[in-house]
Amino acid sequence: MHNSRAFETIGNALCRNTFLRNLDSAQIEKISSAMYPVEVQAGAIIIRQGDLGSIMYVIQEGKVQVVKDNRFVRTMEEGALFGELAILHHCERTATVRVYSEIFRQIE
Numbered sequence: 001m002h003n004s005r006a007f008e009t010i011g012n013a014l015c016r017n018t019f020l021r022n023l024d025s026a027q028i029e030k031i032s033s034a035m036y037p038v039e040v041q042a043g044a045i046i047i048r049q050g051d052l053g054s055i056m057y058v059i060q061e062g063k064v065q066v067v068k069d070n071r072f073v074r075t076m077e078e079g080a081l082f083g084e085l086a087i088l089h090h091c092e093r094t095a096t097v098r099v100y101s102e103i104f105r106q107i108e
């Protein structure tokens with residue numbers, strides 16, 4: 001069961017999404033109730049481009065990076081929703097989404 005902050009984050013994310021904003025409040029409540037918290041480590045890949053997928057994510061804390069065809073597309077932060085396209089269009093995952101991590105390389 002979520003706390004009220006999680007419900008608010010999920011509800012707001014759904015309402016902001018172009019494809020999901022037309023859902024009614026009962027549908028939003030249903031989707032929110034079906035979501036559960038997961039913790040992912042920095043650098044971990046959550047979604048891989050080309051895979052089949054049926055899970056959508058809302059960021060409660062932290063950042064992810066979207067990479068398409070090995071090119072960085074954008075960073076998404078708390079409150080953002082991702083992973084909706086494969087579900088809505090019954091297509092393969094359109095991009096890779098990984099947990100943001102900063103990597104520093106030593107100057108030689």
Ligand code: CMP
Nearest residue numbers: 047066073082083084085086093094095
């Ligand atoms: P999906 O295709 O299911 O899995 C990868 C997700 O990355 C996709 O859903 C979107 O949520 C997100 N995504 C794909 N392309 C972009 C983009 N150009 N900008 C922002 N998010 C994207």
